[in-house]
Amino acid sequence: MGFEKFGAVNFTSETKASDFVKFLEEGKVMTTKCTRCGKVYFPPRIDCCACGASEIEWIEIDEPGELVAYSTVMYGPTGFENDVPYTIAAVRFPKGIQVFGRISKKIPTDKIKVGMKLKVVPIKLDSDRVSYQFVQP
Amino acid sequence: MGFEKFGAVNFTSETKASDFVKFLEEGKVMTTKCTRCGKVYFPPRIDCCACGASEIEWIEIDEPGELVAYSTVMYGPTGFENDVPYTIAAVRFPKGIQVFGRISKKIPTDKIKVGMKLKVVPIKLDSDRVSYQFVQP
């Protein structure tokens, strides 16, 4: 429970990784690291497929990363029709963490370039919902 | 087109066999026979898998048949909640035709027996919809 508050439209409410949403509410974008073998994951997960353990610690993604790929969506799917245009992106952070999300609408589209530095921060959406987005460091 | 008027709740609107509904509206329960190889089908279909032809004629199911199996449903699925109880049944007719449908609510449940004679007749439902049901001959 708790995960249903993630994102503008949510398709799934139950996951053992729902603390992710609690941390967003506290102002932090966190992910998980296996305490047995040290493997770092994004998206966060409670179960480590590298060593089979289910003991993790949460670590913050607070360093800047680099934009790998992006697109500005002009035609949104059901539930997102009134949200366009928005820019989705993949950003690579240190420790092998790669995050998929949206770039802040405050960054003009013509300033977005592959290779630019971005950091990831929580945002509050309507009706108590939360998510994260990429902003300039 | 036309098939969307079949049944109390309909899940599919397009089929080459939609004349079935037109015949119901005309008061007849019809099915198909391959004009090339003579195979008789129920449910009706325009394509013959026995010989590969797609030329059929419509024949009427007007003789009485025999009840093979039935159940009185007390708990209806979505869309049928207010329709219960109703009795579904399989009835075997001559020429190898077996029809699945509902037994008329006019036949008391305790009079329904495997082996009893039934015939199949069209019925009109709410808002111009049509179907068929089993009644006593």
Place this chain on the structure above:
Amino acid sequence: MKTDVAIVGVGQSPFYRKCGMAERELCFIAFQEAIKDINLRPEQIDASIVCSAPEYDKQRSPAAVIADYLGIIPAPSFNLETLCCSSSAGLRQAYSLIKSGLHQVVAVIGFQKMSELTSREAAERMVRGGDVQWESPFGLTMPAYFAMVASAHMAQYGTTPEQLAQVRVKSCIYGEINDKAVYRKRISVEDVLNSEMVTSPLKKFDCCANADGAAVIILASGEIARRVTDKPVWILGLGASTRSAALAGRLSFTNIPVAREASQAAYEMAGIGPEDIDVAEVHDCFTIAEIVAYEDCGFAKPGEGTRLIEEKQTYVGGRIPVNVDGGLLSKGHPIGATGASQIRTITRQLRGECGKTQVEGAKFGLIHNVGGPGLYCYVTILGRD
């Protein structure tokens, strides 16, 4: 053994009314149990088959998501569906992938999380497991399909509601001691007969319940199997059959035609007969389904399945113990996971790991798993060295 494909690992999550986790997390539990006792790393699994009935969940195309979560990518994976027997069908495909030489170690992952839907929504999905064009408009439900079989069996053979109830009583005796089952209480024949009518002649306790759960089977070529486990369980027979979704095409209502065809094919491939089977799991989605399964699998003649349960021949210690893990009736029925859970039980029986419910000396076991109201049946025969 005249085959060279073996089951080397089996696992199952508990079956839950509501699991409260994501599907991928549910599968992880079953997968960890399946690999924990064997000398195999996840990356040695060179293909996987993810078995589930879509539409119970929001995730389209679960295969990639789940294979990734289990750490078994980039090996090929796909989703396979034959409704309630999806993971038995998965086992047959996994066998062919190994036997053909394309792969050496294959994981069959069955799961279903049914708790996201209300039970009426689930019933709506179920009705669309029949023919949406010709049957669903009548408000057919899955229990009603099997109730029709009960009506025909009662009319032809004099089968009684009490005999059906005895199936549930047996189920509950074994379900009570299965710590992965959803339903863990004993009940009496009277409890069943006094329960609410769902769809005549089937009452509430004649029916299994929806559940959330996952089960995993790992198969390997004979050579690898002997290296990674001391107790390989060999795949001897794989029978399968498909019939029309429309009841109008149904040849018989006193049995499940696909089940008879699939079991004959499985016996033929295995070169053994029903009399050789020491322990079986059959698809008891409803009490009547177990009676009819006795007949379709050849454990009883047509019409005589009720005698087996009356004489307690399908209890542990009887002639042919059936569903001594509680069956679907007590374990619950998470569609895609059900077949793999049945296969897990028989594998553990053949390995001698079943404690209080162990069938002594069991050498050959059979799994009978039906999809929908008799659209598909997969019958699997397993044996040990």
Place this chain on the structure above:
Amino acid sequence: MKTDVAIVGVGQSPFYRKCGMAERELCFIAFQEAIKDINLRPEQIDASIVCSAPEYDKQRSPAAVIADYLGIIPAPSFNLETLCCSSSAGLRQAYSLIKSGLHQVVAVIGFQKMSELTSREAAERMVRGGDVQWESPFGLTMPAYFAMVASAHMAQYGTTPEQLAQVRVKSCIYGEINDKAVYRKRISVEDVLNSEMVTSPLKKFDCCANADGAAVIILASGEIARRVTDKPVWILGLGASTRSAALAGRLSFTNIPVAREASQAAYEMAGIGPEDIDVAEVHDCFTIAEIVAYEDCGFAKPGEGTRLIEEKQTYVGGRIPVNVDGGLLSKGHPIGATGASQIRTITRQLRGECGKTQVEGAKFGLIHNVGGPGLYCYVTILGRD
């Protein structure tokens, strides 16, 4: 040929914007074409695999309904799904069913009827082909996934919108003369560049359209193949790979990692290389996808795919003709039918039946078929005697 499984029959319905018939009727058209030229009765088909992406239609569990309509029951059947490459995955399973000895003649039936949904509803389904937990909440669309690849390819290699447009121009030249294609008009580079932006940098004409359609492939063991057809087409290579649905796990955005892995596996199994391929079908769901496919299949080095299209090397008469049936861009993309349609085209090329688009003397052909935004890829290599 070092294999003993052959394609003996191929068929395809026209691809439609709206077919106006039931799915089973759509499949019947393709099936009749597949069996009409061969000396085989439907009842000799001893298994079938029904390939589609669920949720585009109301019928749950389409395998039984469709197998029944085609007259190929009670042979075993099941539904298989790997999104857009479902029927290529089906071909690989059919091969293993025959090669393993379980079956002798298997039908792979791919279909999708997408017209029952509005295009926004279809886009909603598509977004759930990614990871519903971590991606769908951002409003991702299938074009956007491939647009991200385009952005990375442009940044790294200087690929231009004009070069992408050239892919569509080629597609339309061949689509115009394919009487089963949905889109049958020639267009210019300017038409593409002037079309509406869908998701930067992809414009409307960079994208393929939803469609209704079915395609069927019939496979047989070598012995039967030689008996029923004069022109068996042999299955030489079958490569497959699966990767995380979450883009967060994506290793590279300038290519499709699963495609590179699957093509390498297919070449290895076939014992030939990209230089041996005479004609290919690649998964051009978007123009960028075709460029990247040239590279992932080894027809061009990374970053040099654009040169192939600029030099018209992928036209008939060029070094490696690609999608000379119009591809997904002109034919349309009925998810489950797409792979089987590609396989049909290559089979007909190897049989020398392609008229104006025939690649003279074609001996080896390749099919590259991607599922979703790179979750799955199946690469198939075919050859003639």
